[in-house]
Amino acid sequence: MGISVLAGEQNVIERQAFVDMMEDIRLGKMTVNTSSLPNIFFEALMIDRRYSHIKMPGTSRGLLYVMRPPLFEVEHYSPLQVAAIGSGGRVVEDLQGYRNVIFGMPQGDSFAAVNLLRRVIRGFTERNCIESVGGLLPAFQATAQGIKVLDYQMEIPVGGTRIALAYENGRLIQKNLTTGKEIPLLFPWELDFDRIREDIRFDDLDDAFKKFREE
Numbered sequence: 001m002g003i004s005v006l007a008g009e010q011n012v013i014e015r016q017a018f019v020d021m022m023e024d025i026r027l028g029k030m031t032v033n034t035s036s037l038p039n040i041f042f043e044a045l046m047i048d049r050r051y052s053h054i055k056m057p058g059t060s061r062g063l064l065y066v067m068r069p070p071l072f073e074v075e076h077y078s079p080l081q082v083a084a085i086g087s088g089g090r091v092v093e094d095l096q097g098y099r100n101v102i103f104g105m106p107q108g109d110s111f112a113a114v115n116l117l118r119r120v121i122r123g124f125t126e127r128n129c130i131e132s133v134g135g136l137l138p139a140f141q142a143t144a145q146g147i148k149v150l151d152y153q154m155e156i157p158v159g160g161t162r163i164a165l166a167y168e169n170g171r172l173i174q175k176n177l178t179t180g181k182e183i184p185l186l187f188p189w190e191l192d193f194d195r196i197r198e199d200i201r202f203d204d205l206d207d208a209f210k211k212f213r214e215e
Contacts, residue, residue, distance in 0.1 A: 001066050001085050007144035009061040012053050017080040018044040021099060030100050041100075060144040079103075091124040114139045114150050135202040136165040136174050138185065153177070156208040163205045174202040 018041055024030050044054050056079075064077040066085055077083050080103055082095045095102070098120060102113045118137045125132055139150040149172070153164040162177035172185040183202045 001083065002064075003142045004063040005142045005144050006061040006063070011056040011059040011061050011079050013044075013056060013079040015044055015047065015049070015052055015054055017078065018054070021080065024096075025100060030097055062142065087130055088121065088125060088128075090128070091121055094120050094124050111150070111152065114141075115152070135183070135185070136163070136205060138165065138172050156205070157212050160212065161204070161208040163208060174204075176202075176204040179204075 021030075022041070022045065047054060062079065064081070064083055066075045066077070066083050067073065068075065068085070075083075080099060082092050082099065082102075084090075084092045084095070095117075098116060101116055118139065121137060124130075141148040141150055149167040151165050151167040151172070153162065153166075155162050160178075164175040164177055166173045166175055174183045174185065175181070181202075181204065183200060
């Protein structure tokens with residue numbers, strides 16, 4: 001999967017994509033109401049039907065593309081579409097119901113949308129019994145200024161266990177700030193399977209949620 005941003009060019013979105021999203025909201029296919037949508041979504045519907053594409057002011061043009069085996073031919077995705085690859089590729093079906101939140105979040109206010117994205121993916125892997133190495137899900141945002149690492153911190157519940165995914169000195173580190181436990185995320189070229197002799201997992205977030213639900 002690849003993503004690029006063309007600085008100095010606005011996102012251009014098909015008018016029909018706005019129409020389809022609003023229709024999904026009307027039919028109850030979205031999980032949240034229209035209050036999460038910026039005004040441009042509604043303004044787009046009032047533009048003359050002769051115009052099939054709409055420029056999004058205040059944005060940079062994003063390109064999303066996927067290459068799948070065995071031919072690795074490039075598949076291009078349009079704005080307001082989502083893509084996923086690998087064993088969790090079917091999570092796209094779940095993400096469709098949250099498109100108005102993920103794409104409607106104001107520029108510079110990505111925490112809520114990314115937190116929602118993480119919850120949807122985590123819920124999908126649990127329901128479908130997809131094995132993983134556990135840990136916190138990293139997220140990145142491609143902007144006209146470069147790649148932004150979306151680190152975060154939370155308490156489960158408020159005043160309880162403090163969990164963080166911190167970005168320090170070019171590396172993501174999983175932290176349990178309550179116990180002091182830390183596990184850094186390794187880069188692919190740092191993995192040496194001949195030397196791995198035991199599982200080292202960071203399940204602290206899942207454990208915190210489980211404890212909270214049982215109380």
